[in-house]
Amino acid sequence: MFGALRLPHTILFGGGQRHVIGAAAARIGARTLVCTDARLAQLPVFADLLKDLQAHGVEARVFDRTIADLPIESINECVAGIGDFKPDSIIGIGGGSCIDMAKVVSVLLTHGGEVSAYYGEFAVPGPVLPLIAVPTTAGTGSEVTPVAVILDSGRGTKIGIASPYIIPHMAVCDPELTMTCPKGLTACSGADALAHAVEGFTSKTRPAEPLLTEQHVFIGKNLLSDHFAKLAVVNVFRYLARACTDGSDVEAREGLMLASLAAGCAFGTSGTAAAHALQYPVGNLTHTSHGDGVGALLPYVMQFNRSANPDAFAELAGVVGLGHASMGVEARSQLFIDEVAKLFAEVGIPRSLEALGLGADQQQDVAAGALKAERLVKNNPRPLDLAAMLNITQAAFAGERAGLRDL
Ligand SMILES: NC(=O)c1ccc[n+]([C@@H]2O[C@H](COP(=O)([O-])OP(=O)(O)OC[C@H]3O[C@@H](n4cnc5c(N)ncnc54)[C@H](O)[C@@H]3O)[C@@H](O)[C@H]2O)c1
Ligand SMILES: [Fe+2]
Known part of the structure; x- marks a missing residue:
């Protein structure tokens, strides 16, 4: 018999579990970067998340321009906008594209360089900033996986960064967030x-x-x-x-x-x-x-x-x-x-x-x-x-x- 699993440190599943995010982020550190997209950023549920972070003393910087399917340009735009803000954690909230954005940004903020340097398996050299992944679709499973999928139009195809280091620290799966999916x-x-x-x-x-x-x-x-x-x-x-x-x-x-x-x-x-x-x-x-x-x-x-x-x-x-x-x-x-x-x-x-x-x-x-x-x-x-x-x-x-x- 043989078995293996690589998983996040914590996985939470259930209606309302998203309300733990403020407390969980505060335990990691006082600053967090939140990666999401324009759709979610407009919703009351997102405003509530920011209030929850603030109530726990966590300063949040928001990037809300993640493009679906994660073109490389969208990642570079996010990293360029961070400036000297030094997050202790990164929250990826949205569909798989937003979670994958958080994964790749976490790699780049920790290890520097170009996105393409990390394509393939085991190219990430070490641990990255802790990730809290919060899916709003019921599909990709990216909240628990060691891979991020990117659209590199120069190469004309999707490509993966696969490394156990990019498995999120915490996955918060709250089905209430999927109720709006058409x-x-x-x-x-x-x-x-x-x-x-x-x-x-x-x-x-x-x-x-x-x-x-x-x-x-x-x-x-x-x-x-x-x-x-x-x-x-x-x-x-x-x-x-x-x-x-x-x-x-x-x-x-x-x-x-x-x-x-x-x-x-x-x-x-x-x-x-x-x-x-x-x-x-x-x-x-x-x-x-x-x-x-x-x-x-x-x-x-x-x-x-x-x-x-x-x-x-x-x-x-x-x-x-x-x-x-x-x-x-x-x-x-x-x-x-x-x-x-x-x-x-x-x-x-x-x-x-x-x-x-x-x-x-x-x-x-x-x-x-x-x-x-x-x-x-x-x-x-x-x-x-x-x-x-x-x-x-x-x-x-x-x-x-x-x-x-x-x-
Ligand atoms: N990393 C992994 O393990 C993994 C696995 C499979 C797929 N992927 C990647 O994930 C991406 C696909 O992710 P996805 O299918 O979750 O969608 P997505 O993140 O690409 O989003 C697609 C659209 O759905 C919208 N959306 C998301 N949640 C919604 C909600 N609750 N209500 C209404 N609209 C909502 C988004 O705003 C966006 O417009 C692809 O890039 C794919 O390659 C990654
Ligand atoms: Fe898939």
Whole structure:
């Protein structure tokens, strides 16, 4: 048996938990930098956070111009505006983009240099300013993960900074903050969370050598991350459609945030794989959201990966109550894939790369671009080369015209 987890020092989950932030920041130090975006900065809930910080004697500097998908220019603008304000902590509050902003700014304020110096795995040389991460979407799990995703338009793609040093010190998951998410955002962030859980649970299993966690930020399937992946899958199946149908359904909002948190706890150690690698060029070419992209790709990636570990997919079918023990592994694993595709269709995730707006002549570029995401490619349970990437891309492009079948 083998398991590993890298997580924040403290994780809080539940309605109203955000009211602890002032006290928690004060314990770290008297000055904090708050990274958010223009939407949240206008809301009473944000004014309340600033009052809470002030009531605890914490001086706050606010950067509220985080751009979604985190273009590098937005990070540089934030750092340039800080001047000689020396924060003791950084609060990232908003969607994944705001939390990732806080992570990268924390690296730059501690270690200096250009953002690009930290691309890839283990490039951050040491501890960073303590981060308090407060998500307002139920999707990325960034509040607990060791990665920040940046849009580097010079390179024409998304790129990650992956280091255990950027795992937030504290994650505060308050589902009340997600009540304002419109249906499309709820659907695509939920699809992202499910993709994290499924890709984490079915990622490559590596020999449990003692140096495994020193050599890889994302180490692949293991018993402890599996536990969180299953918690996430159960809750996405139970609550995603409900939250999309009725955004005021408090229980569904709570269940979805629990799912995205649990999925983050899973993939933060195990890692994700082909669906995430393929989304990078797809997002870049179609300008569509990360969640819609991974959601459109996931059924086809599962269909490609099923033969590498059919038991894992069959186990997930069992976790959500599909099929029964007398059915074979083949049938149960396929049932799970079919059900994911059905759920995504129900909540309006685009059902093919064509529906997402990809051109037929761009499929080769997607396959070649996806191969560049090395940390994701090496984590896929079945080896990936250009032909394999193209195979998945073509199936996902055709979507239902070709149907779901093993690749
Ligand atoms: N670091 C990680 O572990 C990780 C994992 C997955 C994805 N990501 C990255 O996270 C980013 C996506 O994050 P995201 O999907 O959370 O969205 P986001 O932060 O990009 O925000 C998208 C939009 O949703 C709005 N929004 C956020 N919360 C809202 C709310 N409660 N109500 C209404 N509108 C709201 C924002 O203002 C913004 O306009 C991408 O850059 C992706 O690559 C990071
Ligand atoms: Fe993701």
